[in-house]
Amino acid sequence: MSSKEIIEKQIQAQGDLVRQLKAAKESKEKIAEEVAKLLQLKASLNDGNQTAPSNQKFVLKTPKGTRDYASEQMTIRNSVLDKVINVFKKHGAVTIDTPIFELKEVLTGKYGEDSKLIYDLKDQGGEILSLRYDLTVPFARFLAMNKISNIKRYHIAKVYRRDNPAMSRGRYREFYQCDFDIAGTYDEMIPDSECVRVVHEILTSLNIGKFVIKLNHRKLLDGMFEACGVPADKFRSICSAVDKLDKSPWEEVRKEMIDEKGLTDEVADKIGEYVRLSGKGELVEKLLADSNLIKSKSAVEGLEAMKLILKYCQIYGTLDQVSFDLSLARGLDYYTGIIYEAVLLGETGSGDDVAVGSVAGGGRYDTLVGMFDPKHKQVPCVGVSIGVERIFAVLEAQLEKNKSKVRTTEIEVYVASAQKNLFEQRMLLCKELWDAGFKVEHSYKKNPKLLAQLQHCEDESIPLVIILGESELEKGVVKLRNVTTREEVEVVRGDLPQELKARLSLVTNCLA
């Protein structure tokens, strides 16, 4: 076959695939991806036949697992981030930024088997670089490199993972992380309990429904494994298995522990008894009375720490939403103390609460910075990462459900003209209003129709419109119209700024 014939065969096969996917009602993303391949094949066929300009050869798309954010999405994002940042600032956090890529070695050995998901840059003669995978490792590198031993900082930025993401479920290869961390040597559980308070304030201010903040402690987990008879070299891998309990039933996790990780039935069942426990202070007391458990020094330390943080949560007013949960494990190796996870709650048909998704997570990592310091100087850290992508998705879905419209601009006043040839008058008035600090726009056409201008104001939810007409201009007045009520008044030109200020303070001009 000629190469042309080969491509034609490929096009035929790909076309069949697309039709099958459509018939099977596969996800839009999946279909779009295969359609893109089809178009690419067709384009490559054309290349041989004609001298198409080089800019036409490729399929117009964003890279796999990424997307553009249109203005509506950006408006929702910025409004969420404003609220999140406000809470961080209420707690005195500064912000920093680090490059989007790091020397590859900085990331090596920090993410376990997930390292294969790191994006590498091409070696173009120079350093070997990778895109950042999270914000915690760059933060630890930043602290060690700049010899900073205490800081309270937030960092909101994009991170990159070469995952095969379920885009339909809001997971992408490029996504935002939003981290708050407290580094420094302080008294026990004080910064740790403030992190819980920060998560609590954020989720409350976002008004996205009921939530619970689960707490556990790595030392208690280790002590519990010890008490159950897990060999010390299996603590981390059993911890990973426990971490799956939020997605899998106990029976599956038990099977993994026995079949894959080599625990005996008896040991696994002992763990099973513990990990179904959750509660608050009374659970701490119960476990402190567990003669088997408290043989482990690590378990007792973990329980004492839990007791303290629960007391602080009570003082900080977060205890009602806090749950001490022995099934919480967190995947990452570097946690050394308290661990957190906040979960949104939905209602089941029968009125019970059910977890619908994790929206924050974190914990204490006291040894990560030392991994970067030449002398292994430790800087203890504790922090939380707010799952803003999940929150964006929840809010976008809410808006769609309520058919709410998002205002993407903040224009306060539109300057319209009722007749032809008033274009320069419009420009002049815009100039005066911009000078006075108002958010103003007008049509970029010289002689737009009045109806089209008014329609634009309604479409864009612009609250006020000034209508210029020749007769009013002669009298030194303008017509001011409330777009919602359609009520119109005449205002003396010189009084416009005060009049606009007064009327704008009355109209509700915000997004939900």
Added chain:
Amino acid sequence: MSSKEIIEKQIQAQGDLVRQLKAAKESKEKIAEEVAKLLQLKASLNDGNQTAPSNQKFVLKTPKGTRDYASEQMTIRNSVLDKVINVFKKHGAVTIDTPIFELKEVLTGKYGEDSKLIYDLKDQGGEILSLRYDLTVPFARFLAMNKISNIKRYHIAKVYRRDNPAMSRGRYREFYQCDFDIAGTYDEMIPDSECVRVVHEILTSLNIGKFVIKLNHRKLLDGMFEACGVPADKFRSICSAVDKLDKSPWEEVRKEMIDEKGLTDEVADKIGEYVRLSGKGELVEKLLADSNLIKSKSAVEGLEAMKLILKYCQIYGTLDQVSFDLSLARGLDYYTGIIYEAVLLGETGSGDDVAVGSVAGGGRYDTLVGMFDPKHKQVPCVGVSIGVERIFAVLEAQLEKNKSKVRTTEIEVYVASAQKNLFEQRMLLCKELWDAGFKVEHSYKKNPKLLAQLQHCEDESIPLVIILGESELEKGVVKLRNVTTREEVEVVRGDLPQELKARLSLVTNCLA
């Protein structure tokens, strides 16, 4: 030689190089770079000798041409960007975002010989990707892909260029761009003159000194080349030569035109006559009376457009800072109409203004979007890019010169304790004040010294401090201290929120 001996030789040579650079008082960046190489060599030598943990092997640095932004820099940046965004919003712009990388083909053929500076990602099995080089090409791709034919948007994001940047002069491989563009088919020079107004408002609001906004028109440049006798196929390359006039004297540019680009002396000298001209409306009139120039249809069209935009600049109140400048050419190929460049002015010793650096640039590009559309559907665009990196550098230098301190947090009230064991009382008061919306912090130590707490407030410019003491707690009052004046009053605990609100509105609590 063994590999160990080779490395030892290399270390010796590199050590000599570092000493030479220090002796020659080379730039800090250069020296740091070579020291880093030296340390890397030393580290690789150790690898063979001992089993150092893998995290110790590499030099702790950010990739070449990049840097971390500490909290002081972020504070300056965010304050500049807030002002810039406010102006964009005053003009009704929405914002969008695009992925940090694009399919390599999207960028191919858009940047001429600068394409070699594009960062590529490693082929890890999948699409061939590159980091974005600017925000204009992704914007054009976004418009074509989403079939958007009119939008007014701003986009502030990082872009990447594998340049050999002069970091000492504030140029980096990773830097922010800050673009405002108006896409759509509108009446002539209306969006174009609003872009000038946007630049004018931004530079005025930033208060960074005198500036001039240079304007020219690609059609006039082409017509001028035509009238001077430049062959049509040399228009773009002669345009690139003219573009160097902001950095090189005419004599050098003339030499390039003759020696490298093959113009005759006579043609080059004719161009020289024109490019030294600048002015406003009177210059347009003078050129419209130039019998040689107006033989070119393109020149006349360019001049009529200039006449119109200068009139609109007068209406929009920007004309005083505008200069019609025939030496302005702009490097990029894709401009098709008006072009802009804003320049900051410094004073020479003799009191004359002198250009100290470009802080904004842009122009009209009516054919770029069509390059992405399968049917070559055009979407006319005009826009400006604000040179925020230059602006940050200018402001950082100003702050350093004035020894001004930047406040990096917004904490309003610090809760201190005067005696031991008041820690939980402090926590409780913080909780109450956070609940009331105040920005509050306290020490993460249980029993900090009062003096240390007060010193922290002074260091961080926190305006108010509440001092808890046992005797006051018994009376149901707290001591409220103004950190600057050191004046103290007793306030009834229940009155704190109102009292704090009143006092905070009095203290100046902002950064310069």
